[in-house]
Amino acid sequence: MDRVDVDSFSTNMNQPENPTEPVFSDQVLVNDIVTRLTLTLDGELRWTDNGQRRLSLEKQVLGFVIEGDKIRVKAMVDNGLGIFGFSHTGARVREDFIFQPLHDGYKMLWCQHLRNYLDSLGRPKRLFVLVNPYGGKKSASKIFLDVVKPLFDAAEVQITVQETKYQLHAKEVANSLDLTKYDGIVCVSGDGILVEVVNGLLGREDWSTAIKIPIGMIPGGTENGMVKSTLASVGEPCTAANAVFAIIRGHKCSLDVATIVQGETKFFSVLMLAWGLIADIDIESEKYRWMGSARIDFYALQRVINLRKYNGRISFVPAPGFESYGHPTSYSAQSDGEQGTCNPSQEHPVHIQHGYPGADVDLKNLSWRTFSGPFVSIWLHNVPWGGERTMAAPDAKFSDGCLDLIVIKQCSKLSLMSLLTKVSNGGHIKSPDVFYLKVKAFILDPGQRTNEPAKGGIIDVDGEVLARGRGTYMCDKKSLMNYSKLEITVDHGLATLFCPQA
Numbered sequence: 001m002d003r004v005d006v007d008s009f010s011t012n013m014n015q016p017e018n019p020t021e022p023v024f025s026d027q028v029l030v031n032d033i034v035t036r037l038t039l040t041l042d043g044e045l046r047w048t049d050n051g052q053r054r055l056s057l058e059k060q061v062l063g064f065v066i067e068g069d070k071i072r073v074k075a076m077v078d079n080g081l082g083i084f085g086f087s088h089t090g091a092r093v094r095e096d097f098i099f100q101p102l103h104d105g106y107k108m109l110w111c112q113h114l115r116n117y118l119d120s121l122g123r124p125k126r127l128f129v130l131v132n133p134y135g136g137k138k139s140a141s142k143i144f145l146d147v148v149k150p151l152f153d154a155a156e157v158q159i160t161v162q163e164t165k166y167q168l169h170a171k172e173v174a175n176s177l178d179l180t181k182y183d184g185i186v187c188v189s190g191d192g193i194l195v196e197v198v199n200g201l202l203g204r205e206d207w208s209t210a211i212k213i214p215i216g217m218i219p220g221g222t223e224n225g226m227v228k229s230t231l232a233s234v235g236e237p238c239t240a241a242n243a244v245f246a247i248i249r250g251h252k253c254s255l256d257v258a259t260i261v262q263g264e265t266k267f268f269s270v271l272m273l274a275w276g277l278i279a280d281i282d283i284e285s286e287k288y289r290w291m292g293s294a295r296i297d298f299y300a301l302q303r304v305i306n307l308r309k310y311n312g313r314i315s316f317v318p319a320p321g322f323e324s325y326g327h328p329t330s331y332s333a334q335s336d337g338e339q340g341t342c343n344p345s346q347e348h349p350v351h352i353q354h355g356y357p358g359a360d361v362d363l364k365n366l367s368w369r370t371f372s373g374p375f376v377s378i379w380l381h382n383v384p385w386g387g388e389r390t391m392a393a394p395d396a397k398f399s400d401g402c403l404d405l406i407v408i409k410q411c412s413k414l415s416l417m418s419l420l421t422k423v424s425n426g427g428h429i430k431s432p433d434v435f436y437l438k439v440k441a442f443i444l445d446p447g448q449r450t451n452e453p454a455k456g457g458i459i460d461v462d463g464e465v466l467a468r469g470r471g472t473y474m475c476d477k478k479s480l481m482n483y484s485k486l487e488i489t490v491d492h493g494l495a496t497l498f499c500p501q502a
Contacts, residue, residue, distance in 0.1 A: 020044075024113045029100040037099055043117050045073070045097070055097055057117050062155040062248060064114050071110055073097045074154045076245045091239045094154075123250040124183035124214070124498075126158045130170050130197070132189035132220065133163055137292070140188045140220030147240040148188055148218055155248045159186075164193060174200025174210075184214040184498060186247060188240075190221015191271050195462040198257065198495055199268050202356035211257075211356070216247035216498035222293070223387030223463060225271055226497075229398070234502045238388050246500035254399035254493030256382055259358040260461065261487045266358060267480060270495065271462040272386055273488070275446055276310050277303060277377035277408070277416075279460035284473040293389070304416050309374040310457050311447030317366045319402045319438035326369035359491040363441060371407060371435075374450045376416070379406040380442060380488070384426075394426030395438070398499075401492035403442060407435040442488040456483050 019042035028037040030049050037047045043057040055061065055075060062074040075097060079090040101107045129148070133141045141163070152159050160182070164170050174185065174197040187193040194217055201210040217227035218240050228238045230253075236242045258269040274282060285299035315329055381393035381404045393404035411419065411433040422428040429436040448469065449455045456469010459481070468475045469483040 024110070026106055026110070027102050029102060030098070034102070039113055039117070047099075057114070058121055058249070061118070062151065062245070063118065064111070066107065066111065067098075069107065070098050070100045071107065071114075073099075073114070076151070076241065091237050092241045092245055094151075094241075121250060123155070123248060124157060126182050127152070127160075127184050127186050127216070127247070128177060128182045129159050129161045129186045129188060130173065130193055131161060131163045132170070132187070132193050135190045135192060135221040137222075143218065143220050143240050144188050148186075148244055151241065151244045151248065157248060164189075168196060170196035171200035171203070174198075175203050179210055179213050182213070184216055184247070186216040186218060186498075188218045188220045190219075190223055191217075191226050191463055192221065194226055195268075195270060195464070198270055201495075202257070202268050204355055207356045211495055214252050214496045214498045216243070218243040218247075219388070223390070225386045225388075225390070225463075226383060228385040228388045229383040229396075230497060230499045232385060233398075234500045236500055242500070247498040249501065251499055251501040252496050253499040255495040255497050256399055256401060256403075257491050257494040258380075258382060258403060259356075259489050259491065260466070260481075261358060261489075262481045262484070265481055267461065267466060268356070269382070269461050269488075271382055272392065272460075273378075273380040273444070273462075273466075274460040275312075275378045275444060275457055276375050277308070278379050279377075279458045280308065280473075282460050282463065283458050283465055287473075300420055301417075304413055304420070307376070307413055307416070308452075308457075309376055309450040311373045311450055312375060313370060313372050313445040313447070314375075314378060314407070315368050315370045315443040315445075316405060316437075316439040317441040318369055319440055322437040322439070323367070323369070325435060325437045326371050329368045329370040331364045331366065331368050359489040361441060361489045363487070363489070366441060371409070373447055374409070376408040376411050377406070378444065380404070380439075381406065389424050391424060391426035393436075394429065395436075398497070399493040400438075401490055402438040402440060403488070403490055405435070405437050405439050405442065408433055409435075440490060443485065444488070445485045446483055459483065459486070 021041045022038045023041050025036060025038040027034060030047060033049055035047045035049055037045060039045055045055040047053055060075045060077055062076055064071055064073045073096060075095050076092040077095045079093045101110055131140050131144050162173060170193045185197055187197060194215060197215055201207060204210045219227050219238055224238060227243050231238050231242055255270060260267045260269055281296060281300050281303055285295045288295035288299060291298060318325055379392060381396050383398060384391055384393055384396045386392040396404040415433055419428045419431045428434060446457055446459060455471030458465055458472050459467040465479050467479050467481040467483045
């Protein structure tokens with residue numbers, strides 16, 4: 001056996017000059033074949049078993065366990081590539097590697113080396129898991145039991161589980177949770193629970209500390225836009241197993257947070273805002289939920305055939321390079337008046353004087369531009385994907401201090417149908433009927449339908465209704481804000497996500 005001292009491992013592993021240098025090497029038994037197993041400085045297990053083989057502790061290993069005189073290394077590998085694939089383009093599946101040290105006492109030395117390396121990665125040890133049993137196809141509980149819990153158990157991650165019982169329950173939990181007990185919060189749900197968690201954290205007195213806790217997403221809802229965005233950023237498919245392993249690996253990225261303000265009420269958004277066609281399709285198609293995901297395509301066709309246009313006005317501060325869009329204008333303070341509002345509610349406001357005060361931006365001294373209606377659709381996005389099949393803003397970044405704005409003003413029905421078929425791959429932004437730009441701040445002043453002036457529209461934020469105009473779908477339901485002017489600012493990299501790494 002050739003080895004270095006166990007205590008020197010944590011020091012040697014940080015030396016990038018020779019990452020393939022052996023840290024520990026010994027004769028072991030694998031599949032009844034005696035072979036030399038080597039652990040390298042960069043955390044690869046290498047051996048020969050009908051060919052040269054390797055396994056990355058950082059990129060593929062969950063953990064390990066002693067089974068008698070053997071050691072079982074638990075791994076997540078690319079489907080179809082076995083424990084030796086490194087492309088990470090397929091759905092991950094569980095696969096284990098079992099070896100038996102041949103020398104007495106070396107089993108514990110192997111375990112010490114494996115443990116030292118895995119511990120050096122800074123992976124989370126304790127997580128608080130929120131499961132929404134009501135979202136999407138009501139499959140989150142099954143996903144948790146079948147996929148999430150077994151993987152966390154294999155990685156020796158301690159979890160505390162809470163099922164959400166009603167709307168805004170996750171917000172209440174995040175608002176009062178003792179965060180010192182956990183290394184992160186995980187949402188097994190669609191995007192709605194993530195949004196509630198962010199709003200709960202930013203509503204705390206200790207918001208500046210609370211919002212730094214990493215949040216992980218595991219797809220368990222209808223759209224799953226945030227987790228799709230994170231996994232797609234490294235070319236991985238949107239599966240629960242891939243999402244769990246990304247959390248276990250513990251890599252993090254910053255996430256911009258948008259603050260939507262109206263009077264004394266504010267709401268924090270991390271995904272998107274929509275008004276017009278996209279909002280109508282997203283919210284009004286709920287009546288066809290029994291159709292599953294097909295409801296979106298079915299109702300989109302209806303909305304295009306009976307196309308609505310909305311009066312109104314948008315103002316924005318363009319990011320560098322986008323100053324030619326729109327027309328110059330000046331900042332005008334938001335009005336508190338209502339414009340055809342339907343049942344605004346103050347049951348769950350987040351008041352300005354409590355928690356996070358919002359981005360410190362002097363809106364009056366910025367260079368504003370404007371578009372006036374009528375509009376077919378306004379879409380404001382923080383991340384590339386609005387859902388698993390909707391690449392709304394292909395140029396969006398998690399933390400660039402900007403929101404991506406997609407504007408459709410005039411568009412024929414035939415062109416609109418063609419445009420919507422390209423949303424799945426981001427091709428819609430190339431349409432001559434689409435304005436696509438990045439903005440640093442945004443004001444929406446929504447108006448009424450052009451052909452039905454007594455009716456307003458729906459403002460959809462992160463998949464939920466923020467405000468409803470009169471005459472809209474289910475306008476008897478309460479909404480957080482009035483159907484009137486909204487101000488939106490962006491705080492660069494305010495929140496933190498668990499995210500995959502290639």
